[in-house]
Amino acid sequence: MDKKKLGALKEALEKIKKEVDGLECWLARDLQPVLGYGQWKNFASIIEKARTACKNAGEEVTDHFSDVGKMVTLGSGAEREIKDVLLTRYACYLVAQNGDAKKAEVAFAQSYFALQ
Secondary structure (H helix, E strand, O other), X not given: OOHHHHHHHHHHHHHHOEEEOOEXXXXXXXXXXXXXXXXXXXXXXXXXXXXXXXXXXXXXXXHHEEEEEEEEEOOOOOEEEEEEEEEEHHHHHHHHHHOOOOOHHHHHHXXXXXXX
16 A cells, blocks of 8 residues: 555544544444445444454453443434444454454554554
C-alpha cells in the first residue's frame, strides 16, 4: 500500500475517534467502512469474535465494548434507532486482529491500534 493511502487511512481513523471519560473510543458503525466492510452483519460477526477474545484474555468485556444506540434518518425522513458499539482502543485492536488481514485497511489497523 502506498504512503498516500496509509496517510488517508490514519486520517480517517483519527477523524472518527471520540473521547469518552478521557478514553479514546470509536463507534463500530463508523469504523466499519474504514476497515473495508460493506455490510454490518459481516462486521458484527468480527466484533463478536473480538468480544470472545477479550473475555478469554481475562478482561471485562463491558469495559471495552459498550452497546449503544444511535438515531439514523430513513429515506422517508423518519428516524429510527440502530445498534452500535462503542469500542476502546483495545477493543479496536481485537477487532482488527479478528478481521480479514487480506484487506489492506485491516492490516493497517492492526498496526495502528497496536502502536498508538
